[in-house]
Amino acid sequence: MSVPASGLHQDDVRYLAMRDEIWRGLAARPRKLSSKWFYDEAGSALFERICEQDEYYVTRTELALMREHVAAMAKMLGPQVMLVEYGSGSGEKTRLLLDHLERPAAYVPIEISRTALRDSVAQLRQAYPALEVVALNADFTEPLLLPRPHGPVRRPVVYFPGSTLGNFNRREAVDLLIRMRQLMGPNGRALVGIDLKKDPLLIEAAYNDGAGVTAAFTLNLLARLNRELDADFDLQQFHHRARYNVMRGRVETFIVSRCAQRVSVAGRPFAFAADEAMAVEISCKYTVSEFAGMAAAAGLGVTHVWTDRRAWFAVVLLEP
Numbered sequence: 001m002s003v004p005a006s007g008l009h010q011d012d013v014r015y016l017a018m019r020d021e022i023w024r025g026l027a028a029r030p031r032k033l034s035s036k037w038f039y040d041e042a043g044s045a046l047f048e049r050i051c052e053q054d055e056y057y058v059t060r061t062e063l064a065l066m067r068e069h070v071a072a073m074a075k076m077l078g079p080q081v082m083l084v085e086y087g088s089g090s091g092e093k094t095r096l097l098l099d100h101l102e103r104p105a106a107y108v109p110i111e112i113s114r115t116a117l118r119d120s121v122a123q124l125r126q127a128y129p130a131l132e133v134v135a136l137n138a139d140f141t142e143p144l145l146l147p148r149p150h151g152p153v154r155r156p157v158v159y160f161p162g163s164t165l166g167n168f169n170r171r172e173a174v175d176l177l178i179r180m181r182q183l184m185g186p187n188g189r190a191l192v193g194i195d196l197k198k199d200p201l202l203i204e205a206a207y208n209d210g211a212g213v214t215a216a217f218t219l220n221l222l223a224r225l226n227r228e229l230d231a232d233f234d235l236q237q238f239h240h241r242a243r244y245n246v247m248r249g250r251v252e253t254f255i256v257s258r259c260a261q262r263v264s265v266a267g268r269p270f271a272f273a274a275d276e277a278m279a280v281e282i283s284c285k286y287t288v289s290e291f292a293g294m295a296a297a298a299g300l301g302v303t304h305v306w307t308d309r310r311a312w313f314a315v316v317l318l319e320p
């Protein structure tokens, strides 16, 4: 399209940005697409179902940890916190925190998906009518400014649960932690959920559930490209593969072509070889000291660590 960006509707700009990024990823060798594209409406619903699978211990473990320690967390954070969540959380973890914080000043979810943000904000406003909710429809990996709530704020606290940080490689994760430090300021704090290293078989099973929900979640990426970029992926001709790379301490997820085939994406053709793998997600697992090293590289110190009884998951308190 040769129209200047200023003459385009915002949705056209988003479409072109998506198309160009997907084209770049498909043209790269090895091919690589960002896991952020998983989360359209169908993908977000599938992710909710992953969280209910027996093999996916992550959500259950974090929730149990939060239930056990949330009072202590809230006490350490103090009164009049502006809770800034990376991602839109209308879920139980967010509510636990809001229920225990002393006179929270505001809740600020930062979410790239407009529909997810709208739904979670509607639910939270209903559950907490007196709480000021300021929704930011933005990408939390980009530079951001915090809103100014009406009431007094003692400190901003960034809440980044779910081990979503693990979906970024080390360089990206450190950059994200730097942005987090800048956003929360010198008096700010962050509570970050991280999945810990454990038996590789347990980890690998979590990304290969028996009901095939994770496989459907992964392949929904292709379905999304069909829907939004007028692509013609035949989902039967691709499969999901997730392996735990012990040396790198991360699950690596791929979409693998079952045969030699040609696919068109937004009018551009791409040829896949039989068994060719396209990287679509990493889920990093850490030791607490590995994570503390990353935080230190971003100018943040770990001042408290809460773990569950089996030490499978940790919620870490960070301070500048």
Ligand code: AVI
Binding pocket: 050, 058, 162, 163, 164, 165, 166, 167, 206, 207, 214, 281, 282, 283
């Ligand atoms: C959102 N994120 C932390 C999940 C994870 O465990 O990496 C996404 C996911 N992918 C497959 N299963 C769950």
